[in-house]
Amino acid sequence: MSAFPDVVDKQPQLGGPDALTFPADWTLTTSWRRAQTRDSKANPLTDAEFMVRLEDRGIHRVTFAVDGGELVADCDCQGWHFHEWCAHVAHLWWKWSRGRLVVHDLDADRPREMPPAWLTVDREGEC
Numbered sequence: 001m002s003a004f005p006d007v008v009d010k011q012p013q014l015g016g017p018d019a020l021t022f023p024a025d026w027t028l029t030t031s032w033r034r035a036q037t038r039d040s041k042a043n044p045l046t047d048a049e050f051m052v053r054l055e056d057r058g059i060h061r062v063t064f065a066v067d068g069g070e071l072v073a074d075c076d077c078q079g080w081h082f083h084e085w086c087a088h089v090a091h092l093w094w095k096w097s098r099g100r101l102v103v104h105d106l107d108a109d110r111p112r113e114m115p116p117a118w119l120t121v122d123r124e125g126e127c
């Protein structure tokens, strides 16, 4: 018997970040459009985290790394909280896929200057 029967289901998911799932039609999302702004900064904070600022909308702490053979991501913004997709994560992907960002592979303990070929983000051919 719990004294707080409603609390359990409302707990946020804790623990490590989940593997990044790109939403359907992600290249059409507003986040993806915003991600490509030139007015941006993405500074490495730790091996797995970046501080990201897009335009003048505030700085967000974003986890973005390769872990367990998957790209894991997390962001402290509202967009990520509600949709698990946001312009900050999209921005890091945009930079990385163009060779403008170094992302750490936590398993291999080495930097990756481009997304590895085995890292697929589009679920083509599933229909």
Ligand SMILES: [Zn+2]
Pocket (backbone or CB within 6 Å): 060, 075, 076, 077, 078, 079, 080, 086, 087, 088, 089
């Ligand atoms: Zn975000």
